[in-house]
Structure formats: C-alpha cells, structure tokens
Amino acid sequence: MTTTDPAPRVFIVEDESMLVMLLEDLLPTLGYDVAGSAGSVDQALAELAEAEIDLAVVDVNLAGTPSFPVADALRERGVPFLFTTGYGQQGLPDRFADAHVLAKPFRRQDIEVALTRLRSPV
Amino acid sequence: MAGGAHAPAEQRVRLYETLLQTTPDLVYMWDLQHRFTYANAALLAMWGMTWDEAIGKTCLEIGYEPWHAAMHDREIDQVIATRQPVRGDVPFNGTNGHRIYDYLLVPVIGPSGEVEAVAGTTRDVTERKRHEEARRKSEERLAAMVDATSDLVYRTNQDWSEVDIVGGSLLFGRHGSLTPDWLDVLIHPDDRDQVAEAITRARATQTPFSAEHRLRSEDGSWAWVSSRAVPIRPIGGDVTEWFGAATDITARRQHEEHQRLLLNELNHRVKNTLAIVQSLALQTLRGTDDMGLACDRFEARLHALAQAHDVLTRQQWEHAPLGDIVRTAVAPCLLADPERFDIDGPEMQLDPQRALALSMALHELFTNAMKYGALSARPGRVCIHWRAEAVQGRRTLVLSWQERDGPPVTAPAHRGFGSRLIERGLRHDLGGDVALDFNTTGVTCRITAPMPDPGVAA
Numbered sequence: 001m002t003t004t005d006p007a008p009r010v011f012i013v014e015d016e017s018m019l020v021m022l023l024e025d026l027l028p029t030l031g032y033d034v035a036g037s038a039g040s041v042d043q044a045l046a047e048l049a050e051a052e053i054d055l056a057v058v059d060v061n062l063a064g065t066p067s068f069p070v071a072d073a074l075r076e077r078g079v080p081f082l083f084t085t086g087y088g089q090q091g092l093p094d095r096f097a098d099a100h101v102l103a104k105p106f107r108r109q110d111i112e113v114a115l116t117r118l119r120s121p122v
Numbered sequence: 123m124a125g126g127a128h129a130p131a132e133q134r135v136r137l138y139e140t141l142l143q144t145t146p147d148l149v150y151m152w153d154l155q156h157r158f159t160y161a162n163a164a165l166l167a168m169w170g171m172t173w174d175e176a177i178g179k180t181c182l183e184i185g186y187e188p189w190h191a192a193m194h195d196r197e198i199d200q201v202i203a204t205r206q207p208v209r210g211d212v213p214f215n216g217t218n219g220h221r222i223y224d225y226l227l228v229p230v231i232g233p234s235g236e237v238e239a240v241a242g243t244t245r246d247v248t249e250r251k252r253h254e255e256a257r258r259k260s261e262e263r264l265a266a267m268v269d270a271t272s273d274l275v276y277r278t279n280q281d282w283s284e285v286d287i288v289g290g291s292l293l294f295g296r297h298g299s300l301t302p303d304w305l306d307v308l309i310h311p312d313d314r315d316q317v318a319e320a321i322t323r324a325r326a327t328q329t330p331f332s333a334e335h336r337l338r339s340e341d342g343s344w345a346w347v348s349s350r351a352v353p354i355r356p357i358g359g360d361v362t363e364w365f366g367a368a369t370d371i372t373a374r375r376q377h378e379e380h381q382r383l384l385l386n387e388l389n390h391r392v393k394n395t396l397a398i399v400q401s402l403a404l405q406t407l408r409g410t411d412d413m414g415l416a417c418d419r420f421e422a423r424l425h426a427l428a429q430a431h432d433v434l435t436r437q438q439w440e441h442a443p444l445g446d447i448v449r450t451a452v453a454p455c456l457l458a459d460p461e462r463f464d465i466d467g468p469e470m471q472l473d474p475q476r477a478l479a480l481s482m483a484l485h486e487l488f489t490n491a492m493k494y495g496a497l498s499a500r501p502g503r504v505c506i507h508w509r510a511e512a513v514q515g516r517r518t519l520v521l522s523w524q525e526r527d528g529p530p531v532t533a534p535a536h537r538g539f540g541s542r543l544i545e546r547g548l549r550h551d552l553g554g555d556v557a558l559d560f561n562t563t564g565v566t567c568r569i570t571a572p573m574p575d576p577g578v579a580a
Contacts, residue, residue: 016397016398018482019394020546021543022397043553085393086394087386105393
C-alpha cells in the first residue's frame with residue numbers, strides 16, 4: 001500500500017466486545033480503518049447492506065449461532081473475508097473449505113499476514 | 123448253483139446259521155404262544171444263558187421285568203393280528219450292562235398264508251443314542267444362548283449373498299432371511315464400502331469378519347453395531363458359511379459423540395477466553411507508564427472475569443442470576459461494609475454473554491468507585507437498582523449505578539480502557555444503551571438492555 005491509497009475499510013463481525021475492542025485497537029496500527037462492527041447475524045446483515053467495506057473479519061460462532069449467512073452475503077458482494085474461530089478449520093461447511101481461517105487467540109503478525117493475503121489473492 | 127439237488131438248501135442253512143450266530147445284532151423268534159423258539163449266540167450271551175435254558179420260555183420266564191415282558195406280549199399279538207412289523211426301542215439290563223436296544227418284530231408267514239411265528243432283530247444303539255442326546259443338549263444350549271443374547275445373531279452363506287437373522291436381538295422386529303440387497307438397504311450409505319471391504323478381506327483370508335457400522339433398524343432409525351462373524355469350515359475344506367453376532371453400540375457411540383462435542387465446545391470457549399484475556403492484557407498495558415499499577419489492574423480484571431465464570435458455572439453455563447452478578451462484582455467491599463450499598467431488584471437471569479459483559483462493566487465501576495468515587499471515603503454509598511420494563515413492547519433490563527455522598531467528582535481528562543469497556547463493551551454485548559456520567563455529586567451509570575425473546579427473566 002502506498003501513502004496515497006486510502007486505508008482499506010474492515011468490517012468486524014464478533015460477538016465478544018473485548019475482541020471487537022482488540023481489533024479496533026489493532027487494525028489502525030496495521031494500516032486499516034474499522035468500518036463498523038456487528039455482534040449477531042441479523043445485525044451484521046443489516047449493517048452490511050449499507051456499509052462501504054473492503055474486507056471483513058468474521059467470527060465463526062456468534063453466541064452459539066454460526067455466522068455462515070454473513071459469510072455468504074460477503075461472498076455475494078465480492079468482499080474478501082477471513083474467519084476467526086476457536087474450533088479450527090474442521091468446524092466449517094464444505095463451501096468454505098478454501099476460506100481463510102485465523103485461530104483464536106491470534107498474534108498481531110498473524111492477522112497482519114492474513115489480511116495482506118486476503119488483499120492479494122494468489 | 124453248484125452241488126446236488128439238496129446241496130443248495132443245506133448250504134443256505136449253513137450260510138444263514140453262520141450269519142445269525144456271528145452277527146453282533148440279536149436275532150430271535152417267538153411261536154404264537156410267545157415262547158422263544160430261536161435265540162442267536164449274541165442274544166444268549168446278552169442274557170447269560172444257554173440254548174437249553176432259554177428256548178421254550180417266554181420273556182417273563184427268561185427274567186424280563188413284568189412291564190417289559192408285557193410290552194413285548196402286546197407287540198407280538200399286534201404283529202400276529204396286523205401282519206405288520208413293529209419297531210421300538212427299549213432299555214435293558216443284560217450282561218453288557220444297561221444298554222438301549224432298537225428292535226424290529228416281523229411276522230413269519232407260513233405256507234398257508236397264516237402267521238406262524240414272529241421273528242425279531244435287535245441292535246444295540248446305546249452309543250448312537252448317547253451321541254444324539256449329547257447333540258440335542260448342545261443344540262438346545264446353543265439355541266438358548268442365541269435366544270438369551272441381546273446381540274443380533276446371524277448366519278450367511280459362503281459369499282455373503284444370503285443372510286439369515288437366526289436369533290437374539292429384535293433390532294429388525296423379527297428373525298428370518300434378509301433380502302439379497304441387504305447391503306444397500308440396511309447398511310448406512312457412508313459405511314457400505316467399509317463393510318463390503320471387510321467382507322472381501324475376511325473371505326479372501328478366511329479369517330473372522332469384523333466391522334463397526336450403522337444398521338437400519340425396524341423403526342427406520344440408524345443403530346450403531348459392532349459386528350463380528352467367524353467362518354465355518356469342514357476339516358480340510360473351504361468355508362461353507364459364516365456365523366456372526368452384532369452388538370448394539372448406539373449408546374456408546376452417542377456417548378462418544380457427546381464427548382467429542384463437549385471437547386470441541388470446551389476448546390472453543392478456552393480459545394475465546396484466551397483471546398479475551400489477550401485483549402484485557404493488551405488494553406490494560408497499552409500506553410501505561412506505571413507498570414506496577416497496570417499489573418494490579420490486569421490481575422483485578424482477570425479476577426473479575428474468573429468470578430463471573432464461577433457464577434455461570436454454578437448454573438451449568440446456561441444463565442446467571444443478575445443479583446449474584448451484581449453482588450459478586452462488589453463483593454470485596456460489600457462483605458466488609460454492607461451498609462454502604464443499596465442493592466435492589468427482581469431476580470432475573472442473564473445469558474452467559476450478557477452476564478460476562480455486565481460483570482466486567484460492574485467491576486470497572488466498582489474499581490473506579492473504590493479509587494476515586496463514593497467508596498473511596500465515608501460516608502459515600504452506592505445504589506444499584508434494576509427492574510424489567512417493557513420498552514416498545516420488548517422486555518428490557520434497566521439497571522442504574524448511582525454513587526452518593528462521596529467526594530466531589532471530576533470527569534477524567536480522557537476516557538481510559540475502563541470507561542471504554544463499560545460504554546463500548548456493554549453497548550455491543552447487551553445490544554442496548556449505556557449512559558456513563560461523571561456528575562460532581564457522584565458517578566452514575568444507566569444501562570438499558572433489551573432481553574432476548576422469549577424473556578429470560580425468571
């Protein structure tokens with residue numbers, strides 16, 4: 001990224017406020033803007049319809065409910081996203097077999113690398 | 123035939139006599155008065171009598187027990203009357219000990235067509251009877267075992283194309299032959315290849331078949347079974363059939379699956395909690411100059427998190443009573459100075475996420491009150507009141523934290539992690555509204571949070 005590019009806008013889907021706050025602190029230090037956050041599938045779908053976003057970080061489990069409808073909506077809009085989860089890759093349905101997954105808890109450099117990969121599809 | 127006119131007849135008598143005297147079977151003849159007119163050597167030896175002692179006597183006179191003699195009397199009369207053979211078996215104590223005999227009595231028809239005598243042959247069948255009896259007992263025991271077992275007992279032909287349920291469990295509702303497409307109909311689609319492979323391997327190596335798979339039971343549901351079959355092979359020959367038993371292990375499988383889910387869930391929660399701790403640590407330590415103070419705060423927050431977990435664990439992580447959450451958050455001061463608190467509200471249940479968020483927020487309010495607010499100097503007090511209200515038709519929790527009679531409050535120059543955790547955290551996790559005010563007369567915090575439907579209020 002060059003200094004003339006605007007910072008990419010990241011949407012956070014995470015039910016745990018402490019982790020939202022963590023990402024809100026962390027992402028600006030990595031050169032990203034936080035475009036908003038949602039803690040439930042309904043809230044996320046509602047806000048996604050309006051938000052202008054470039055990337056998304058999506059927790060797989062939102063207070064016991066899978067966030068897959070949100071991931072489907074992101075795909076439909078062509079917004080690259082990565083999953084965060086405590087379960088590991090095996091909890092994902094087949095259609096997300098090639099999705100980027102970040103295991104909780106993640107390090108600063110883990111999410112930095114993951115977001116960079118997300119922006120430069122191989 | 124060689125020899126003179128009489129030679130063949132005499133020769134035949136010699137031949138018959140030789141056969142009769144040397145056969146191990148007993149050969150004899152009665153006249154119409156039931157008297158022995160002939161007894162071969164084997165019979166005389168069995169009686170322990172000579173020809174002269176025996177011939178001309180009836181059974182009773184020979185020494186047979188009365189019931190036995192009477193039975194033969196009836197049979198002789200029957201043969202004479204019906205001209206038909208009679209066959210039977212009977213135990214007898216002779217010189218050979220207690221034996222069982224199979225006998226056949228036939229009429230001897232004279233030249234005039236009348237029955238002139240009754241002939242008999244008797245064979246010692248003790249060994250055969252013993253074998254038959256042993257085999258019958260063994261079969262009975264086997265059948266009882268098959269009936270008694272809760273396993274499904276089956277047999278198959280050599281290539282497993284025919285399978286019969288021969289006993290045991292009534293998983294299929296009844297015993298009997300399976301249809302030839304049993305593999306496709308009764309075995310779970312995901313297990314078919316594995317079962318087919320196990321059968322092929324067992325047949326090729328002529329070693330026991332063994333597999334764990336799902337089976338469609340009578341009610342259509344899938345049952346897990348552990349199935350094992352052994353080949354039946356005649357000595358020196360190829361396998362002719364297989365006998366097997368399938369044990370229902372559905373309960374065990376369900377238990378294992380439940381364990382796996384629990385472990386998965388535990389892993390998820392631990393990882394999530396570690397991420398929360400990571401967030402607490404980073405945000406507590408960030409931008410601080412006083413390392414000692416930051417460490418104290420971090421420990422206190424970790425402690426608050428742990429105590430909220432305790433409250434939830436007491437209720438199986440399903441919900442936590444709001445009163446417990448509130449009292450636990452302020453416990454250090456509440457226990458020492460209960461009169462400095464006014465805690466009041468109806469008993470309500472919070473789901474785990476709301477309970478944790480509220481615990482952490484109350485901890486921050488409490489810490490601030492202890493350090494700078496109403497609890498830092500007497501006679502400062504804290505009122506914590508809550509109630510359930512209907513807001514726009516939705517059950518809503520309204521909780522207020524109000525500090526009174528404490529030292530004058532000055533609003534902080536910039537809001538730290540504590541304020542952020544209260545405002546940002548509660549707003550996000552409770553999906554409601556938070557008003558935190560640093561009034562001069564005392565800090566107030568008003569929390570409004572819609573409760574999920576159906577309402578979790580107790």
